[in-house]
Amino acid sequence: MKTIITLFTAVLLSQALSAQTTLIPDANFEQQLIYLGYDSGTPNGSVPTASIDTVTSLHISGSNISDLTGIEDFIALTELNCGYNSLTNLDVSNNPALTDLRCDNNTLTSLDVSNNTVLFVLICTENPLTSLDVSGATALTRMFCYDNQLTSLDVSNNTALTFLFCYDNQLTSLDVSNNPALTSLRCDNNTITSLDVSNNTALTGLYCYNNQLTSLDVSNNPALTSMFCYDNQLTSLDVSNNPALTSLKCDNNTLTSLDVSNNTALTYLWCYNNQLTSLDVSGATSLQYLKCYNNQLTSLDVSNNPALTSLYCNDNQLTSLDVSANANLRTLYCSNNLLTSLDFSSNNAFGELDCSNNQLSCLNIKNLPLILWGGNDPFPNPPLPSPFPYPNTYNLSGNPNLTCIEVSDITWATSYFTVAKGNIDATASFSTDCNNPCSSATTGMAEHEIIGKTAEHSLSLNLYPNPVTSSLVVETRYPLQLAIYNVQGKLMVDRAISSTYTMNLSELARGIYFLTATDEQGKVYSQKVVKE
Incomplete structure (x- = not known):
């Protein structure tokens, strides 16, 4: 009899276990579980626990789910992607095996992953989060929490972090001193007043723009390749210890000097809208794009920058500019300076030129391509139609002392440059040889004509x-x-x-x-x- 009772009890227990269910109150959540084969029939508010407690990966993004009750019984879950839903709450405290959690684009206001000690990846972007606890997620290597409403963020326990993207929040401070493995940091578009990256020696990308930084020390970050620190309040910036730097964007600060002579790998430099009186690019031999406009520069030496293709140095106080060593130059904006002469005889790649509003009296544009846009080796000139259709990418206006412009084709020049277009002054004339360019310009001559035609439109x-x-x-x-x-x-x-x-x-x-x-x-x- 005892044996019979024991067997009967075992059968009952087995049936009870097999009949155990997990409540799933959200019909859309359960429907996804049916699609994935973890349930059957139509949603009835529950699923067999035995069908979900061994699931390791669950992808239910974009399913209009507002309640993830039941997720606690997915005890073996390592990957959960529940992004692009309507979740207001998410409890993953009973999912200790989670290594990858993606809950972006919901309406979460708080998130606690302190029990998820093996979590490697956390993506909780584009929520209205005001609180985020990652103190227990000590294995975290990549965290993306941008576009939330966070006012504080503690990552002091996340020593394995390599990627931290916390931009577009409301942070006033950020401490990354305990994150020595950090390689990429984006904390832009916050209100951070100070940032110490001296312990982040592996950092390759630093994006801290649009904050309230008054100083930034990157002397201990030799691996930096990209740094965007624009739209702050920086008064100085030393990049001499950053030889790997390829992109530097430090515009819209209050810098008075900038030296990139040690940055031989630098390709892109944006330092416009500062108060620069000195800019040294002599060692930046790889430089291709330089935007230094709207500063207080009186001189600019680009003779050691043979790769330069775009130069924006307008709105400074330059009295001279030599681009003879810049044969690859396609775009030059040098307007609103104090230039008296320019020689482009060594530049045949131009597609866009604006030297308006200077004090030019002599100008040589003999080698400008007649197909008026970027690139090398311009095509042969087509016959000139009337009216002339080519895009207005050259502007020589605002130079009342410019009486003779040296060109290779007077017909082309007089067709392209017109007072009506506003790209030249009425006093200007053209010649194939301006032997005495500043005093002997005469209108109506075969080799020396005043321009005057219109164009259909302007295209750059x-x-x-x-x-x-x-x-x-x-x-x-x-x-x-x-x-x-x-x-x-x-x-x-x-x-x-x-x-x-x-x-x-x-x-x-x-x-x-x-x-x-x-x-x-x-x-x-x-x-x-x-x-x-």
Whole structure:
């Protein structure tokens, strides 16, 4: 009899265990579990616990779920993606095996992952979080908590952190001194007043722009490759110990001097809208893009920057500018300075030039390409239609002392530069040889004519980089139809664009191609593109 009772008890216990269920009050949550095969039939408010307690990965994003009650019985869960739902609360305290949690784009106001000690990845972006506790998540390596309403963030226990993206919050301070493994830090768009990164020696990317920083010491960050610290209140910046730096954006501060002579790898430098009286780029031999406009510079030496393709030095106090060593220069804005002469005889890659509002009396633009947009090796000039359709990318106006401009083609010059367009002054004239340019300009002569025609519209278009390895950026403000042909005339790419667009040319073989851009008036512009 005792044996029979024991067997009967075991059967009852087995049936009870097999009948154990987990409450799932959210019908959309249960429906997803049915889709995934963890439940059957139609939602009835519960699922068999035995069908979910061994599940390791659960992806239920974008399912209009507002309640995740029942998640506590997913005790083996290592990955949970519940982003893009309508969750107001999330309790993962009973999911100790979690290594990857993604709960972004919900309406969570608080999140506690202190019990998730093996959590590696946390993505809780774009919620209205005001509180985030990661103190127990000591294994955390990547945390993305941007676009919330956090006023404080404690990451002192997260010593393994490599990525921390906490931008677009309301942080007034941030302590990363206990995060020595940090390689990328984005804390931009907060109200942080001080930031100490001296212990973050592995840091390669620092983005702390649009805060209230008055100082920033990066002397202990030799691995830095990108630093965006613009829109702060910095009065000085020393990057001499950052030899790996390729991109530096420090504009809109109150810097008075900047020395990047030790930054030989620097490619992009934006330092405009400061109070710079001194800028040393002599050692930045890889520099391609330099924007230093709206400062107080009286001199600028770019003779050691042969890779330079874009230079914006307008709105300074420059009295001279030598770009003879910058054969790759495509874009130059040097307007609103005190320049008296400019010689572009060594520059045949120009696509955009604005030297207006200076004190120029002599100007040599003999080698400017007549196809008026970016790139090297301009195509031969097509016949001049009337009215002249080419884009207005050159501006020489605001130089009343400029009486003779040296050009290679007077017909082209007088068609392109007109008072009506506003890209030249009425006193200006053209010659193929300005032997005495500042005093002997005479109108009405075959080689020396005052300009005066109109154009249909103004279009600015620029391409870079060229030569290109994979991605070709096309900058424009107008709708265009782009086409790329190989040397046999076969169409390789056909794309309509209306704004700046990045073309993926990685699939094209190495060689020479021809890009055409057709505007809304049916006018066609052409450019050779070299694929490396």
